Amino acid sequence: MSTIDADGLRRRTAALLAAHDPATTDRLDFLRARFDAGLAWVHFPAGLGGLDAPRSLQPVVEAELAAAGAPDNDPRRIGIGLGMAAPTILRYGTDEQKQRFLRPLWTGEEVWCQLFSEPGAGSDLAALATRAVRDGDTWTVDGQKVWTSGAHLARWAILIARTDPGLPKHQGITYFVCDMSDPGVEVRPLRQITGEAEFNEVFLTGVRIPDAHRLGGVGEGWRVASTTLMNERVAIGGARVPREGGMIGVVAETWRARPELRTHDLHQRLLTLWVEAEVARLTGERLRQQLAVGQPGPEGSGLKLSFARLNQEISGLEVELLGADGLAYDDWTMRRPEGVDFTGRDAGYRYLRAKGNSIEGGTSEVLLNIVAERVLGLPPEPRTDKDVAWKDLPR
Amino acid sequence: MTEPDLLYSEAETDLRSAVRSLLADRAQPAAVLARGETADPYDAGLWRVLAADMGTAGLLVPEKLGGQGAGPRETAVVLEELGRSVAPVPYLTSAVLAASALLACDTARDEVAGPLRALAEGRRVAALAIPLPAAPGAPPPVTVRADAAGTLSGEVSAVAGAAGAELLLVRADGGLYTVDAASEGVRVTGITALDRTRPLARVTLAGAPARRVAGEERATAAVDAALLAGAGLLASEQLGIAEWCLAETVRYAGERYQFGRPIGSFQAVKHRLAELWLQVASARAAARSAADALAADGAGGVEAALAVAVAQSYCGQVAVRAAEECVQLHGGIGMTWEHPAHLYLKRAKADQIALGAPGRHRETVAALADLPAP
Incomplete structure (x- = not known):
């Protein structure tokens, strides 16, 4: 482990910015230079876009670069490379593989x-x-x-x-x-x-x-x-949210703006979900505080369960609240979006897309097994498939 | 809005260990069950060690007034442990509700500082004589009159912790009064309560001698401050109840064999326990948020009021659910008097109502978060 600290990172970031002024440097050239300076992901090894620095110092670099108006690598577009391929290549790849793949992966040249x-x-x-x-x-x-x-x-x-x-x-x-x-x-x-x-x-x-x-x-x-x-699983459900961040904020805004839609039944359900969303937010915040002091808790696997259920219930309530507007749908055109944007579309879209939240990245049923067996230590179901040759399994 | 500190400090963790080992010694479920059959309203020996020797009765009270100068966060940790053992001690009623009410009065005056010191040092047990259920934001009905001579007459129903209390804090017209429970004209009659680990009593006053510790306006504020602190910290007791129920049920599900395997290996059982674990983990965040907001914001701030309302809306239901799952997943043994599950079920259900049912607290959320009713 190197002994580089926040000040050291600030100095290196300043040097990068001095040598490659973001205002006049081509975006890709800047990103490559940033990678070569070890400021791409500081916890990676030197020579592979990092400096062997603690991962917790990455925000220092991001803040300095954002303040200088430097381009980023559009992480949403290359999430699978950054979040899944890169850590696996780093851990299991040969030197040649790391050299070949990591730089264009991080700059986004190769998706x-x-x-x-x-x-x-x-x-x-x-x-x-x-x-x-x-x-x-x-x-x-x-x-x-x-x-x-x-x-x-x-x-x-x-x-x-x-x-x-x-x-x-x-x-x-x-x-x-x-x-x-x-x-x-x-x-x-x-x-x-x-x-x-x-x-x-x-x-x-x-x-x-x-x-x-x-x-x-x-x-x-x-x-x-x-x-x-x-x-x-770390990547899903891990983002920090302010109060009324996420879907509950959208419904709350509709509730405030359109008093004619309110009913007593919807009010009770909205309040229950508002409280649950706030508690889920606090649970996520508590997990982040634990991580910050180096005591990671098992709550992460549970948070995805909470957010999946809440997204589904809140978006379902929203369609119901909207009444006549809930009967409409914004657009059925077949598109190829690059990411999921829950707030950029109408309620019907949110309702339908949220159905995937309890399926993608581990179904809620599988996650409950994981919590029960790994967190609570409950015994596994008897397995009939574990020691049988794959070709002999019933299918 | 700064984020609350939702973790436990080192000092809080040490306090927890001390309380837990005391309760493991003196308040095992079998002992709590046996105590329920006696006439004593609480375990005086356990209370002396907890309140006086360990100093937990004075956690909310500043040092210059005889307390420990800690605060709601530390008090919450004690309540978690007390919830975990459903120990029959008047902690919530004396060290939280009564202490908070006195702290909201003018502590520079002797008639306030005197009783507060005795209470904080664990020398006396006090109770705030308000009828349960009572919730912050809704002043309880005033059913006691003060006459010209300064004596009190009237009746207050369903007061928690009144039986066994030496000092009663009574809300009468004209203000808040202290009444020595041993005085002539004071009668405390036990009520057969759902939760026998936190006894209820009817307080009847007939010309009882009293000292006024706050005038009308301050009395209203003091009772509300006590209810807010009580409701917010009760969430930690509810967390403790839920934790015990979860841990005990997980243990049992791993040991109990039916159909040739531990019942905890069936997904029908393990999914319920995993869901419950998630709710308990969430209740911890909500309870810590309420305790931290009470510590940071005092009783007057909107953040504290909202954090308390959120915690009470959530944690009460989690404790009840945990206790209900504990009974169900224990099967037949969970239905017996011999097994302690019912102690937790009764405490959880009573706690869910005592300082405002979840629906009441959601109404507070509606007001504070600007989500008005139709």
């Missing part, structure tokens, strides 16, 4: 997507059936992936595939970096109940992956994927 879920492997991800067969230094991949956001924009994908069907399901999986420009990759939009398509189906037919693009050992894919998924 990443995630090829994990399959039509037959959702909550039971380890049951995945996409096959990778080795021939010398090359793997050939065949199968189908689903719920892939950004696949149509991505240059690279993190992919898990079955490399040994004769082993129990968790053991025969290997983790790869897949080139999305390979001719065997076909991306089709997957239209959702909202009318738009945030996600894709991805068909893999004879896709060739060099062995040099394997992350971790053959058969080690489940362990590598666990790193990725842990980072996903």
